Amino acid sequence: MIWKKNTSIDTDKEKIEEAISRSIDTIYPSRDALRELLLSGKQISVYVGIDPTADYVHLGHSTNYLILERLHKLGHKIIVLVGDFTAMIGDPSDKTSARIPLTEKDVQKNLTSFKQQIGKILDFKNKQNPIEFRFNSEWLAKLSLKKIIELSSNFTVQHMLERDMFEKRMQEKKPLFVHEFFYPLLQGYDSVALAVDMEIGGTDQTFNMLAGRTLVKRYLNRDKFVMTTTLLENPVTGEKLMSKSLGTGIGLNESAENMFGKIMALADEGIEQMFTDCTRLSRIQIAEKKDRLMAGENPKNLKIELAHEIVGMYHGVQAADRAQKNFQEVFSAGGVPENILTISADSTKLLGDVFVDEGSVSSKTQWRRLVEEGAVVNIETKEKILDPFTRAHHGTYRIGKKTFIRIE
RNA sequence: GCGCAGGUGGCAGAGUGGUCAAUUGCACCUGACUGUAAAUCAGGCGCCCUACGGGCUACGGGGGUUCAAAUCCCUCCCUGCGCACCA
Numbered sequence: 121m122i123w124k125k126n127t128s129i130d131t132d133k134e135k136i137e138e139a140i141s142r143s144i145d146t147i148y149p150s151r152d153a154l155r156e157l158l159l160s161g162k163q164i165s166v167y168v169g170i171d172p173t174a175d176y177v178h179l180g181h182s183t184n185y186l187i188l189e190r191l192h193k194l195g196h197k198i199i200v201l202v203g204d205f206t207a208m209i210g211d212p213s214d215k216t217s218a219r220i221p222l223t224e225k226d227v228q229k230n231l232t233s234f235k236q237q238i239g240k241i242l243d244f245k246n247k248q249n250p251i252e253f254r255f256n257s258e259w260l261a262k263l264s265l266k267k268i269i270e271l272s273s274n275f276t277v278q279h280m281l282e283r284d285m286f287e288k289r290m291q292e293k294k295p296l297f298v299h300e301f302f303y304p305l306l307q308g309y310d311s312v313a314l315a316v317d318m319e320i321g322g323t324d325q326t327f328n329m330l331a332g333r334t335l336v337k338r339y340l341n342r343d344k345f346v347m348t349t350t351l352l353e354n355p356v357t358g359e360k361l362m363s364k365s366l367g368t369g370i371g372l373n374e375s376a377e378n379m380f381g382k383i384m385a386l387a388d389e390g391i392e393q394m395f396t397d398c399t400r401l402s403r404i405q406i407a408e409k410k411d412r413l414m415a416g417e418n419p420k421n422l423k424i425e426l427a428h429e430i431v432g433m434y435h436g437v438q439a440a441d442r443a444q445k446n447f448q449e450v451f452s453a454g455g456v457p458e459n460i461l462t463i464s465a466d467s468t469k470l471l472g473d474v475f476v477d478e479g480s481v482s483s484k485t486q487w488r489r490l491v492e493e494g495a496v497v498n499i500e501t502k503e504k505i506l507d508p509f510t511r512a513h514h515g516t517y518r519i520g521k522k523t524f525i526r527i528e
Numbered sequence: 529g530c531g532c533a534g535g536u537g538g539c540a541g542a543g544u545g546g547u548c549a550a551u552u553g554c555a556c557c558u559g560a561c562u563g564u565a566a567a568u569c570a571g572g573c574g575c576c577c578u579a580c581g582g583g584c585u586a587c588g589g590g591g592g593u594u595c596a597a598a599u600c601c602c603u604c605c606c607u608g609c610g611c612a613c614c615a
Contacts, residue, residue: 386566485575
């Protein structure tokens with residue numbers, strides 16, 4: 121890969137500071153060293169790895185891309201590495217991650233969706249300094265057993281076992297498979313193959329990224345920087361905030377209305393972190409928000425601004441305006457959303473069957489429960505549905521708090 | 529290879545012949561309260577049946593014993609621990 125050496129590198133102090141101080145947990149070897157490198161005017165290459173087994177990108181991931189965006193704007197080289205080969209092993213950091221061989225088609229499909237979502241943050245159209253996409257199967261699939269053995273010889277079993285996840289599983293006497301040791305090894309080798317200057321990832325990736333640092337030092341005799349970013353968590357319970365398995369994630373491709381609503385449902389305590397990690401507001405602007413909170417302003421206002429800001433990033437300002445208006449009308453004032461699912465049915469059918477067939481209700485038993493709980497209301501007549509065998513008359517229905525369906 | 533202990537619902541983890549569709553915690557759903565906050569409280573949480581009742585499918589896979597099995601027996605698969613191996 122050849123790129124122009126004279127790509128202009130921005131060494132603006134404040135911009136650099138913004139890029140290396142925000143949403144960051146730790147920088148290895150040190151923040152000072154990184155600052156110095158960025159101030160030197162040299163172009164560095166930075167990569168972030170993505171998992172091609174799913175096309176789910178949520179607000180927690182956006183943190184990394186916002187940092188990459190800042191670095192990209194400073195003129196640095198950005199590489200997105202698609203872990204199509206490592207996906208076959210499954211990252212031990214996340215025990216739910218799939219260990220399935222993906223077809224090329226799956227990968228391409230997920231990648232297209234990924235680009236579409238991340239494209240709202242990163243500028244994939246920049247021609248002067250294009251963002252590069254690489255696949256680690258390119259080099260990992262070709263590794264010989266000889267090379268693999270050699271790679272393994274860079275780490276001791278004790279070193280591997282130091283990893284939190286492994287240590288914990290040892291202690292809990294849970295299975296720990298040999299092939300799982302290869303994950304950090306192979307991810308580490310990615311850094312060598314790409315010959316990058318820095319890798320960015322969540323704190324859960326620390327071990328894997330540091331393995332890369334070790335290998336880069338051995339094979340390329342260079343210092344690879346590792347930047348770990350903070351994970352969004354519930355400040356009260358410490359629970360991961362954006363968890364697929366816990367169902368708390370806010371996906372980047374969700375509708376403006378859903379996204380707005382989910383952000384409003386987050387705990388107040390997380391407002392500041394959300395502004396820092398998920399928006400482009402400057403540190404100064406965020407400090408102002410914080411001051412208002414401290415001064416006793418209703419957190420709801422700040423949260424609305426947060427939701428508006430974030431929805432605006434992914435759906436545009438107009439959609440954010442609409443989502444806000446919609447939110448205030450529907451939930452604050454008890455109205456009905458503008459765009460609701462409309463299905464046609466006639467009264468020869470039972471209302472419950474219509475909803476189950478449509479998918480809003482998971483089963484007839486569940487439907488019966490919902491009716492018994494008083495969760496189903498015909499909004500037009502303001503009447504609760506009390507009989508599970510009510511026929512599907514025309515009208516607008518609300519099931520629970522969030523589901524609205526109109527029958528024509 | 530040998531021995532011992534295990535494999536239960538989305539996860540964790542009880543239950544060791546009928547009262548088990550399976551205690552409990554987390555997650556989830558609904559209601560109350562609210563700012564659709566969060567926290568809290570109450571209820572629910574396999575599926576089907578116009579149901580204070582009935583049926584079907586489920587406790588790693590397969591087979592068996594029994595009127596009756598998640599629970600007992602056989603077998604296969606998987607995991608942990610210990611021994612052996614490490615000259």
